[in-house]
Amino acid sequence: xxxxxxxxxxxxxxxxxxxxxxxxxxxxxxxxxxxxxxxxxxxxxxxxxxxxxxxxxxxxxxxxxxxxxxxxxxxxxxxxxxxxxxxxxxxxxxxxxxxxxxxxxxxxxxxxxxxxxxxxxxxxxxxxxxxxxxxxxxxxxxxxxxxxxxxxxxx
Numbered sequence: 447x448x449x450x451x452x453x454x455x456x457x458x459x460x461x462x463x464x465x466x467x468x469x470x471x472x473x474x475x476x477x478x479x480x481x482x483x484x485x486x487x488x489x490x491x492x493x494x495x496x497x498x499x500x501x502x503x504x505x506x507x508x509x510x511x512x513x514x515x516x517x518x519x520x521x522x523x524x525x526x527x528x529x530x531x532x533x534x535x536x537x538x539x540x541x542x543x544x545x546x547x548x549x550x551x552x553x554x555x556x557x558x559x560x561x562x563x564x565x566x567x568x569x570x571x572x573x574x575x576x577x578x579x580x581x582x583x584x585x586x587x588x589x590x591x592x593x594x595x596x597x598x599x600x601x
Contacts, residue, residue: 453480460484461518474511481518481536489526517552526561537567 447455449466457476460466464480467487471478474493480486495510502508512531516522520534523542534540535552544561554563555570565573579596581589 477511477513478516479513480516481520483519484516484522485520486522486526487524489522489528491528493530495530539567539570 449469450460450464453460453466453469453471453475456471458471459479461480461482461484463483465485469486469488470490472490472492472494475491477493478491491514493511493514498505498508498510510530514528514530515533516528517534517536517538519537521539522528523540523544525543526540526546527544528534528546532546532549534546534550535554537553538550539555540546540550540561541555541557543559544557545559546556547560550556550561551563553567555565555567556563558564579593581592584592
């Protein structure tokens with residue numbers, strides 16, 4: 447099944463134009479909301495805090511559960527973990543392997559464990575534009591030729 451259709455089928459709110467690859471929505475997927483144009487790969491959305499296990503014998507009904515909200519135009523790098531109660535703003539890039547333990551404001555890049563903003567989205571755009579290569583619409587052969595020439599490797 448298409449990953450977006452699957453996410454919707456299990457109760458995730460998924461906006462338009464999303465790309466989901468190997469995403470785990472945890473035990474309460476209906477508490478996860480993704481805006482429009484969200485990309486996530488090998489991301490885990492964890493809506494409950496299992497640490498309350500240590501209190502289970504004295505408090506058998508205790509649970510700590512909270513929704514997760516992801517804004518519009520968000521990129522979640524490979525292996526990101528998003529914890530309960532987090533809101534990620536619009537126009538955000540979360541770096542690979544980050545653990546998002548608290549809200550991330552809009553228009554920024556956040557990385558690390560725990561994830562924290564390190565630059566604005568405009569600063570990121572400026573840095574990316576200096577290193578960008580125009581290969582996105584090239585076929586595989588043309589892309590290889592271009593990259594081999596650009597990076598000085600002979601075929």
